[in-house]
Amino acid sequence: MxxxxxxxxxxxxxxxxxxxxxxxxxxxxxxxxxxxxxxxxxxxxxxxxxxxSGKQAIFEAAFERVESRATAGIARATEGDGDPWLKAQAGLRAFLEAVQEPGYRQIVISDGPSVLGHERYREQEERSTYGIVDAIVRSVLTDTDWDLDDAMLDTFARIFFGAMSAAGGSVAASDDAATAALRVEAAIGFILAGLQRLLEDGAEPPAPSTGATSRT
Amino acid sequence: MxxxxxxxxxxxxxxxxxxxxxxxxxxxxxxxxxxxxxxxxxxxxxxxxxxxSGKQAIFEAAFERVESRATAGIARATEGDGDPWLKAQAGLRAFLEAVQEPGYRQIVISDGPSVLGHERYREQEERSTYGIVDAIVRSVLTDTDWDLDDAMLDTFARIFFGAMSAAGGSVAASDDAATAALRVEAAIGFILAGLQRLLEDGAEPPAPSTGATSRT
DNA sequence: TTGGTTACATACCGACGGTACGTACCGCCA
DNA sequence: TGGCGGTACGTACCGTCGGTATGTAACCAA
Incomplete structure (x- = not known):
């Protein structure tokens, strides 16, 4: 005590x-x-x-609280085990939900980068929402026959995280958040379906083309 | 005179x-x-x-200049006509180039949203880099058999813009920007390939599900 | 009881965004 | 060509805000 x-x-x-x-x-x-x-x-x-220690420090405290709330919500939706693709979908839904909270939009998305600086901002995100997205993307992509290296997995995670963030922003800015969220789910689900199709067809895994022979 | x-x-x-x-x-x-x-x-x-009229006004003037430079670079890479999918790739390359400029990163990406506010920020982006991405995505997707409505096209544009922005950020933060850019091109190219595959296979167009989830 | 530490309160400073006001110069018309 | 109005600044000043220095009362260990 x-x-x-x-x-x-x-x-x-x-x-x-x-x-x-x-x-x-x-x-x-x-x-x-x-x-x-x-x-x-x-x-x-x-x-x-x-x-x-100052204004920035108390901002960071508020930042961490808002982020941890959002993270908890997403983590709850994706915990347990099961088909990674299904968990990805559930995670997306929870992400779109969390990103609509006013505190998250203002503190984390809008002010966060400029106040904390890119460096510190990325550190924070790494431990929270981005961390979850990264984990999900990794579990989905390592579940395949493709043997992607770490850098490539990270690239995919960044891309999906950016896509989901932007989608969340458009959902939050929309008049009808519910249908906007459905559209986003449909669009991202479609993109995922495309990847799955490539996987089923045994397509070659994505790899950075060498500078000499750039393929289209 | x-x-x-x-x-x-x-x-x-x-x-x-x-x-x-x-x-x-x-x-x-x-x-x-x-x-x-x-x-x-x-x-x-x-x-x-x-x-x-004040500090914000002169910031916006600098903002517009930086954005218009970036926009000009991307527009130059995507002008003329040809296969929309190829133009999308050229645009992506130019986008990754433009987003690495220090002025763009600091003024547009980092400070822009918090200084101008979400509303005004989006207005500005609408007229510049996002506008180009939106145009390319639309030209690519309306070139297909899918008859996507305006809202759905917009959703795809937002998603790709977010993906490219995040990718650009990771490229700029990378030690080796050149190979990082190649990885991004490979990853996004792969995603596009997935969509093309779905198109060739005559998959059903993406639409907001009315409750039931799409295939796993 | 007492010495030291914690958890604040108070008073104040310098920097910065913004404003009010003054002024020199230019173009224009009589 | 001389006065007149407006543009394009310069100067002085104010209120606010982040941050600091210092004071102090309550608490706890010895």
């Missing part, structure tokens, strides 16, 4: 992150002042700077 | 945008002060605020 002081400290920190997430979601990073955060959390800047 | 005064004015404005693009590229949006911009352009804030 933590000491009484520790518990007060924890609740203060939590109140700060709560308010930060709220305001960052609603007004964006630059539109949110530290004064507004500490006012909403009913503390002062002293408390904030005791728990966090 | 513009008046002498007008020409001076134009050159001042251009000097401001030049310097703004340089600094925004190097230090990002929040890392660049208006004082630094006007100092580099050898004018004062009065001049800047005469030509632009």
């Amino acid at each position: 933590r000491s009484r002081r520790q518990r007060f400290s924890d609740s203060t920190k939590q109140a700060l992150v709560d308010e930060a997430e709220r305001l960052f979601t609603e007004h964006g990073y630059s539109g949110t002042s530290l004064d507004a955060i500490v006012a909403g959390a009913d503390v002062t800047k002293g408390a904030l700077y005791h728990h966090f | 513009r008046s002498r005064r007008q020409r001076f004015s134009d050159s001042t404005k251009q000097a401001l945008v030049d310097e703004a693009e340089r600094l925004f590229t190097e230090h990002g949006y929040s890392g660049t002060s208006l004082d630094a911009i006007v100092a580099g352009a050898d004018v004062t804030k009065g001049a800047l605020y005469h030509h632009f």
